[in-house]
Amino acid sequence: MIQTADLTKSNSSNYPATVQKYLWNWKETQIEVIYETRGGGKPVLLLPAFSTVSTREEMRPLAELLAPNFQVVSVDWPGFGESSRPRTDYEPQLYHQFLKDFVESVFNSSVAVVAAGHAAGYAMQLAQSKPNVWSKIVLPAPTWRGPLPTMSKQPRGWHGMVRELVRSPLIGQFLYKLNTAPSFLSLMYRRHVYADAAKVTADFIQNKRKVTQQPGARFGSAAFVTGGLDPAKTREEFVANFQGLTVPVMVVVAEKAPPKSKAEMEVLAQLPGVESRVIPGTLGLHEEFAEDLANAVKSFISEN
Incomplete structure (x- = not known):
C-alpha cells in the first residue's frame, strides 16, 4: 500500500520545508521514504547523488535558492538519508520502480528534475519509459559508474563479492566502519x-x-560503492538514454571533476540536442556551488 502522511515541519528559512513520509512497498518490504517540499509554483524534483553520505540535506542550499520561484521537492532515496534502510537487495530495478512510483504519487503533472551524480541515469531511463514525466531535465555532474568499478579493473563478479562481504555481519561492519571513519570521509x-x-x-x-551511522546504512552504501547501483554497464548503454527524447536536457559539467568522471560528462555535453554549462566544483558541485547551479537551473527551466 502506498500512501503519504505529514510528518513534521521545519522553519529554518524564509521558505520552510514541509517534511513528509511516503510508504512504498518493494518485494513485500515496506520502505518509509522521507521527502520535503518548500516554496510554490511550477514543481521541481531534486534527486541527491548516490554516495555513502547521500541525503536530501545536500540539496537544501539549492532548494532554498529555487523556492522563491518553484515548488521544490527533495527526497531521500530508499536505503539512504532519513529513509528506512532494510536489509534488502539494493539494485537498479528497485530505484527504477521507486522513482516511477514516487513521481506518479506525488505529482499530477510533468515536473522538472535536477538529478545529481548517479541519479542522472535513473532520471534519464524514466524519461525513456515515460516520455511525458519530465518537463525539463538538469544533470549536475552526472555519473554512471560507481567508485570501485571506476578505480579497479577487476571484473564485476569481484565487485559483487566485495559487496556481499560488506553486507555480512562482523567483517562487513568492520569494513564499513573503516569506510566511514572521519579521516576517510x-x-x-x-x-x-x-x-x-x-x-x-x-x-x-x-x-x-x-x-552513515543509522541502522542498516551499510547495505545501500555497499551496493553503490561496488557498482551495484550503476544505472548502466557501459558508456554506450548510458548514452542511449539520451537518444530520441523531446524533453530538454541540460548537462552541468564540473570544472574540477576527476579526469575520468569529467570525460564522461563531456561526452554527454557534446550529444546533439543537449545543452551544457560548466560551473566550478567537482562531484559535489550541487552542494558546494549551489548558487551557480541555481542560476543555471532557473534560466534553463524558465526557457520556453
Whole structure:
C-alpha cells in the first residue's frame, strides 16, 4: 500500500520545508521514504547523488535558492538519508520502480528534475519509459559508474563479492566502519567531492558521518560503492538514454571533476540536442556551488 502522511515541519528559512513520509512497498518490504517540499509554483524534483553520505540535506542550499520561484521537492532515496534502510537487495530495478512510483504519487503533472551524480541515469531511463514525466531535465555532474568499478579493473563478479562481504555481519561492519571513519570521509571529500578543501571542516565531516551511522546504512552504501547501483554497464548503454527524447536536457559539467568522471560528462555535453554549462566544483558541485547551479537551473527551466 502506498500512501503519504505529514510528518513534521521545519522553519529554518524564509521558505520552510514541509517534511513528509511516503510508504512504498518493494518485494513485500515496506520502505518509509522521507521527502520535503518548500516554496510554490511550477514543481521541481531534486534527486541527491548516490554516495555513502547521500541525503536530501545536500540539496537544501539549492532548494532554498529555487523556492522563491518553484515548488521544490527533495527526497531521500530508499536505503539512504532519513529513509528506512532494510536489509534488502539494493539494485537498479528497485530505484527504477521507486522513482516511477514516487513521481506518479506525488505529482499530477510533468515536473522538472535536477538529478545529481548517479541519479542522472535513473532520471534519464524514466524519461525513456515515460516520455511525458519530465518537463525539463538538469544533470549536475552526472555519473554512471560507481567508485570501485571506476578505480579497479577487476571484473564485476569481484565487485559483487566485495559487496556481499560488506553486507555480512562482523567483517562487513568492520569494513564499513573503516569506510566511514572521519579521516576517510575527509580524504574523499577533499579529493573528489569538494573543490575547496577549506570547507571540509571537522564539524562538516562529523555531520556527514552521522548520516552513515543509522541502522542498516551499510547495505545501500555497499551496493553503490561496488557498482551495484550503476544505472548502466557501459558508456554506450548510458548514452542511449539520451537518444530520441523531446524533453530538454541540460548537462552541468564540473570544472574540477576527476579526469575520468569529467570525460564522461563531456561526452554527454557534446550529444546533439543537449545543452551544457560548466560551473566550478567537482562531484559535489550541487552542494558546494549551489548558487551557480541555481542560476543555471532557473534560466534553463524558465526557457520556453
